[in-house]
Amino acid sequence: MKKTILIGYLILLVAVxxxxxxIGRNTADPIAGATFYATIEDxxxxxxxxxxxxxxxxxxxxxxxxxxxxxxxxxxxxxxxTREDLQIGDTISVTYLGxxxxxxxxxIVNPVIRVTLLEDEK
Numbered sequence: 001m002k003k004t005i006l007i008g009y010l011i012l013l014v015a016v017x018x019x020x021x022x023i024g025r026n027t028a029d030p031i032a033g034a035t036f037y038a039t040i041e042d043x044x045x046x047x048x049x050x051x052x053x054x055x056x057x058x059x060x061x062x063x064x065x066x067x068x069x070x071x072x073x074x075x076x077x078x079x080x081x082t083r084e085d086l087q088i089g090d091t092i093s094v095t096y097l098g099x100x101x102x103x104x105x106x107x108i109v110n111p112v113i114r115v116t117l118l119e120d121e122k
Contacts, residue, residue: 034060034096034097035093035094035095035096036052036053036056036064036093036094037052037055037060037092037118038050038051038052038053038056038092038093038094039051039090039091039092040086040087040088040089040090040092041088042088043086043088046067046068046069046083047066047067048065048066048068048086048115049063049064049065049105050063050065050066050092050094051064052064053091062105062106063104063105063106064094064100064105064106064107064108065105065106065108066094066107066108066111067108068083068111068112068115069111071111072111072112072113072114073113073114073115074086074114074115074117075114075115075116075117076116076119081117085117086117090117090118091117091118091119092116092117092118093114093115093116093118094112094114094115095112095113095114095115095116096108096110096112096113097110098110
């Protein structure tokens with residue numbers, strides 16, 4: 001009798017754990033691409049010039065030029081913001097796909113996927 005109850009609990013535990021795994025896996029929103037951290041140096045409409053922070057790997061330091069479009073997700077603390085909420089001097093994270101032109105400043109060819117404002121207050 002005790003073995004039957006123990007086996008029942010183990011089966012229930014495995015079922016709950018695997019169910020939670022599959023639900024989490026199917027509802028997660030993974031972001032592909034590369035992410036780096038930067039300070040905004042200049043903004044010209046939807047074009048940004050940023051300076052990669054020293055916490056980035058060597059390839060994501062220095063000046064980088066990129067643009068945003070209507071598909072770019074702009075957020076602060078998981079809340080959607082507008083392009084006008086981003087100002088020179090703000091610290092951001094930039095997530096992008098695609099190639100980077102090795103010019104000076106470097107240029108992200110495609111519009112970025114996500115720009116996240118990292119400031120504590122806005």
